[in-house]
Amino acid sequence: MVTRRKSDTVAELHSASGWRDTTLEARPGFLIRRLHQIHVALFVEECAPEGITPVQYSILTALEQLGPSEQIALARAVGIDRASTADVIGRLIERRFIQRRVSTTDKRMKVAELTAVGRTLLVRLEERVERAHARTIDALEPADREQFMKYLRLLVETNNTLSRTPVLPVP
Numbered sequence: 001m002v003t004r005r006k007s008d009t010v011a012e013l014h015s016a017s018g019w020r021d022t023t024l025e026a027r028p029g030f031l032i033r034r035l036h037q038i039h040v041a042l043f044v045e046e047c048a049p050e051g052i053t054p055v056q057y058s059i060l061t062a063l064e065q066l067g068p069s070e071q072i073a074l075a076r077a078v079g080i081d082r083a084s085t086a087d088v089i090g091r092l093i094e095r096r097f098i099q100r101r102v103s104t105t106d107k108r109m110k111v112a113e114l115t116a117v118g119r120t121l122l123v124r125l126e127e128r129v130e131r132a133h134a135r136t137i138d139a140l141e142p143a144d145r146e147q148f149m150k151y152l153r154l155l156v157e158t159n160n161t162l163s164r165t166p167v168l169p170v171p
């Protein structure tokens with residue numbers, strides 16, 4: 001295996017011999033996956049008293065922002081497949097955070113909406129979720145946090161359509 005220096009640039013690493021010869025810690029995919037794992041751990045730690053997962057929280061906040069929504073619209077907004085969305089919605093219904101009804105415009109579609117219990121939960125989670133997000137990027141200086149978020153958005157927006165579950169604008 002080729003030993004790399006910290007001064008090696010990503011372009012040099014990739015063009016010289018490909019990613020296979022780079023350490024895991026020098027690969028963007030590995031680092032992105034590890035950061036995601038770390039953030040999920042921080043989120044779960046902060047939100048443990050409520051027993052909410054990041055995906056459940058995403059569905060709840062999407063409903064808060066979009067209002068009553070068909071399951072397919074929620075799947076597109078959150079970037080998960082329809083089957084997973086239905087599963088998450090089922091769990092949230094069991095806990096009375098959301099309710100589901102048949103669409104008035106298309107009887108084949110189901111519409112989910114936040115309940116009062118769900119809205120109260122979002123208020124209770126606000127500080128905990130804020131701490132999880134802050135802890136994820138606290139190692140960066142404030143200006144670097146802004147730049148990091150700018151780059152994250154750019155990477156996601158640029159590559160969104162390549163995802164198995166791209167986030168699509170809700171009509």
